[in-house]
Amino acid sequence: MPAPAHRRSYRREGEEKRRDDLIAAAMSLVAEGGPEAATVRAIAARAGVTPGLIRHYFQSKEELTHAAYRHVMESMTQEAVRAVETLPADDPLSRLAAFIAANFRPPVMTPLLVGVWAGYMHLGRNDPVMHAIHEATYLGYRDRLQALIAALPRPSDPARDRREAIACNALIDGLWIEGGSLPDSFDPGEVTRIALDGIGAMLGVTFPATAYPATAYPSLPDRKTNP
Amino acid sequence: MPAPAHRRSYRREGEEKRRDDLIAAAMSLVAEGGPEAATVRAIAARAGVTPGLIRHYFQSKEELTHAAYRHVMESMTQEAVRAVETLPADDPLSRLAAFIAANFRPPVMTPLLVGVWAGYMHLGRNDPVMHAIHEATYLGYRDRLQALIAALPRPSDPARDRREAIACNALIDGLWIEGGSLPDSFDPGEVTRIALDGIGAMLGVTFPATAYPATAYPSLPDRKTNP
DNA sequence: ATGGAAGTTATACGTTCGAACAATAAGGGA
DNA sequence: TCCCTTATTGTTCGAACGTATAACTTCCAT
16 A cells, blocks of 8 residues: 555634534534534544544543533523623513514524434433533523522512423423424414413413514515515 | 353343343433443343343334333323223213322322433424334324313313413423423422413313322321322 | 644454354153 | 254354554644
């Protein structure tokens, strides 16, 4: 077997870009083919580098997996938090509605993100680091949801708030999995409306019409309003 | 390395028992350590046989995986169906409640079953056989739920029934995942009560008290009623 | 220009996986 | 009781995996 005539040429990139590229490559591979498809060779090929480079930026493949999972979970929580913090504190109903709705549009409810979540979720059962990442994001999410529920203008009842937070969290999770797995089975905005209607019914409140997504289909070719 | 002096002795078993043992071994390994822990060697060891025997009963490891996944999904659907068909058709409220409650007690809501579901769920994204098994059980489940909702004594509205079936299915899924993953975070029967209260609120109905699980904790050592 | 640090490639190693296959023990029918 | 089918074992094989490491290329400082 003759020695290769030439090495392939390459460009040097900053550390941040390389790490982001490798994480994005790992995420997309997991979303498409599950964790077993995210081999170091496949990740490197998708990122446009050679396998050895992974070990230059991550001590092990496990460390890259942790970084990718943390990126996925944090991006979802940050998106919901960002949707809330722009609203005034004296409008708890709109704040809760915005928190809910943020989960059912990109970049949170996408096949890629649901696929990565599905591929990685069982790893939290044994890997302590993955479990810690999962707990920090997941329970933090539910606590924040319970705080938004407790802020509603009605008599205080912490035990009821806990039960309702559990129920609302479960409904959001189930709808997110369904909507992200089968995006073509729902009209635009339909999942959001189902979530707001269902949670409103469970909490005994009615969310303002402004909290709902704009009606998606005039279903007529001529639209008076734009995008 | 000397040839082994003696082969280990063994007993011949019927085909059905061997297949069941291998499926159960694969399921428990997936529940504990994810799909990557369910190697042919580990499965054979747990079933008390040698790896070669797997290929005697299944053409490939993939075929064993399909059999195990089908067993998991079918056992869950059968359990919910069985809970309904013992109730009279003229009591749709109790039938719906029984269908819901069946998902939140053994043998459906167990860490093992949730773990197997989590470990296998991402395989449905690429493997056509797994996808078919998933669709046949999952959509069949939701259709049956929608039929029970449509049978409620109230004005007919198929579009509303569809939206409510989606919401109820999502709530059941989310609670089942939570309750099965963290069984110690809930009191006995608490998940069932949350599900019945939440679904009742979303549908605008009140389930009869007989549909709820018996209060679990007298929290006093002396109980008047039995086990 | 040029030297040197560091990013990147290419190759190799040891392990483990699913699979294949020949050898053997077991148990029922004649 | 013997024999023949077959359930089961023990071993081996090629492929692919994560990891390790030396050699090469790029690019900035000088």
